[in-house]
Amino acid sequence: MEPYIRSTDITLTFTPKNRDPVTALKDFRIELNSGEFVSIVGPSGCGKSTFLNVLLGLLKPDMGEMEIGGKKITGPGVERAMVFQEFGLLPWRTVMANVELGPELKGESVASRRPRAQELINLVGLTGFEGHFPHELSGGMKQRVGLARALATDPEVLLMDEPFAALDAQTRDLMQAELLQIWDKHKKTVLFVTHSIEEAAYLSDRVIVMTARPGKTKRIIKINLPRPRGYEMRLSPEFNDIKLDIWNTLKDELNPRE
Amino acid sequence: MRFGVLSERSVRFLLGAGAVTGFFLVWEFLLTFVFTFNPFFITKPSLMWDATGDLILSGELWKDLYISGTPFVFGFAAAVVVGIPLGVVMGWRRRVAFALDPFLTALYASPLVALAPLLIVMFGVGIKGKTILIFLLAVFPFIFNAFAGVRSVDTLLINVVRSLGGKERDLYFKVILPSTLPYIVAGARIAIGRGIVGIIVGEFYAASEGIGHALIWFGDMYQLGHMFVCILVLMIVAVIFTVGLRKAELAIAPWRTQETR
The missing domain is CATH 3.40.50.300 (P-loop containing nucleotide triphosphate hydrolases)
Structure with a gap:
């Protein structure tokens, strides 16, 4: 293959x-x-x-190139998403707004991106924290948001x-x-x-x-x-x-x- | 922390209010019973109280505040509209910063109130001259703070937005501006102080109305009670703005005040 x-x-x-x-x-x-x-x-x-x-x-x-699904990589694309070590959450956005960032940048309407973001927030176990700001969350919760955000564009x-490097040992497990x-x-x-x-x-x-x-x-x-x-x-x-x-x-x- | 039955907040308020009251009482007491009182050198709170009543009832205070406030609002608004975009663009586009830096540094460092006589000559003693002076004084804190804010934007957040398909415009509106906002509010605090200096200096030169003019005029008339009330009013105005902006800062950027406390 x-x-x-x-x-x-x-x-x-x-x-x-x-x-x-x-x-x-x-x-x-x-x-x-x-x-x-x-x-x-x-x-x-x-x-x-x-x-x-x-x-x-x-x-x-400088040299070499990369291909994904047969297409050459020339810049960011919707089929790839990153989870960052230091989370990279926008501090002025709620959990929901952070998760919705990718679809929002693609120009998706609130009506279409909200249910999917909610689903992902539930998936990573943050139901009830949609309106919280990153500074109100623990490191583990922040990275859950990071993961949900990366999944939101359905890459x-x-x-x-190193997504779990900044977390304590048990949270990491x-x-x-x-x-x-x-x-x-x-x-x-x-x-x-x-x-x-x-x-x-x-x-x-x-x-x-x-x-x-x-x-x-x-x-x-x-x-x-x-x-x-x-x-x-x-x-x-x-x-x-x-x-x-x-x-x-x-x-x-x-x-x-x- | 609690102090007996009172919350920290009430204790803070009571002690603050008590200290200010005590300050005026001691002032009054010293000039009534300890030192001989010479009304040509100093005033005392009881006379200031009378002057306050006089200024309010005659409507002079409101008129002066309105006269001075109008150019302040215009000048300040212009400083916001010009200063913030300029600072943001300078922060994000290095070449723009390199080109403008000599002018801005020279103007920021020099005592711009020295321009006041020139501006009065050019634009007259009315609203125009004062507005321009206030604008010149207030614009720099906005430029420099917006600039510093943009320079301190977390590159990680830029990468996040880029990697999710964000364009230049998204970077400005979704990362750079929000993370610069707290810096801009801090700049506004400095700008207000400078703007008030602008009003007073503008009105010291040949104005015929306004709070700065009133201040000088009462001084010349040896009506020190009235003069002190004008000073006090300026202080109160500055305090209201400062406290208001601090509250605004808390409301816009709660994560930041958490970091700094």
């Missing part, structure tokens, strides 16, 4: 003011099948987030940039389980960037381990664990073997000075 998302070798160099250029990505290449859950792990600064921004259409690579691909349920129900293609080996192993069909900067693929690890995956699975020997495998692949790339 043709992969749903694919890229040629992507190279991207930043030139910060008064500093040496930094090559964030060098010959990075990726292929994703439709409906697949893929995680990217790699050392800090290896270009994982940069890659997501290229895929999102906010950054243009094919969900890009997630909870959100991971809920994300899997939502993914199972909605059949989105998910590209998930994380620092957590456990998170990557628990959620993904495949884990891409990246090298240190300039980032490229070091190894792709298939996670052959049955779904649906419960919390118990995280305590199984098979799961621990996978975590160890990822760790062993990753550890040479980690810079003790970072």
Whole structure:
């Protein structure tokens, strides 16, 4: 089967003011099948987030191009939506208005976008909080809004940039389980960037381990664990073997000075 | 926090009101019983009270406030209409900022009241000259605060709106303007102070009516009671505006006041 998302070798160099250029990505290449859950792990600064921004259409690579469903990516598009690490909620908008942002920008009327936004708010468990402002919510609730907002445009691909990194450990466990349920129900293609080996192993069909900067693929690890995956699975020997495998692949790339 | 049976709010109000009353009582007491009272140098609250009655009953106070208030409203409105868009565009389009920066910095830094005599010569002592002076004084806080507000817009929010298909126009109206609004309100607080200075200075020069003129005139007449009432009225006006704007700030940007407290 043709992969749903694919890229040629992507190279991207930043030139910060008064500093040496930094090559964030060098010959990075990726292929994703439709409906697949893929995680990217790699050392800090290896270009994982940069890659997501290229895929999102906010950054243009110096070399290489990306294709989604056979079409070249030239900018943001409705078939892709991002969940950001720092949530990125508009503080002057209520939960409802934040979730409705995407459809609103597409010019959808209130009548058509409201019921869908309500459905998504219910889906992420925020029923009753529609009129709340972000500063009145906990971190976990904020990211639920972030997730609902990303789903509101009904994208094919969900890009997630360390979405649970700012949450406490228990909230993170909870959100991971809920994300899997939502993914199972909605059949989105998910590209998930994380620092957590456990998170990557628990959620993904495949884990891409990246090298240190300039980032490229070091190894792709298939996670052959049955779904649906419960919390118990995280305590199984098979799961621990996978975590160890990822760790062993990753550890040479980690810079003790970072 | 509670103080006995009273809420913090009532205690705050009672202490504030009590301190102001005490201040006037001590003032009155000192000039009546401790120091010899010379009405050519200073006044005391009882005389100010009489002057207040006089100014209100004769209708002079309202007339002066109306005369001074009109150019203030016009000048201030013009400052809002010109200052905010200019500041926002400068913040978002660096080249515009680079081009305008020398002019604005020079004008903001210099004592613009020095222009007052020139403006009076050019536009006369009436409403026109005063409006322009108030505009010139009040516009800069709007420009600079709108500019600073735009520069501090969270790029994450820009990326969010862009990634969801937002166009340039959406960035302005859905991100830049709302996140700049609290800065603009803060700018308005400064602008009001400067605008009031504009009225007074404008009317010091050769005006024949208005609260600034009344202030000078009563001073020349050694009617210090009346003069102090004019000063007090200006203070009250400034306080009303400031408190009103603080409340407006709370209403527009509740998340921000939470952050800063």
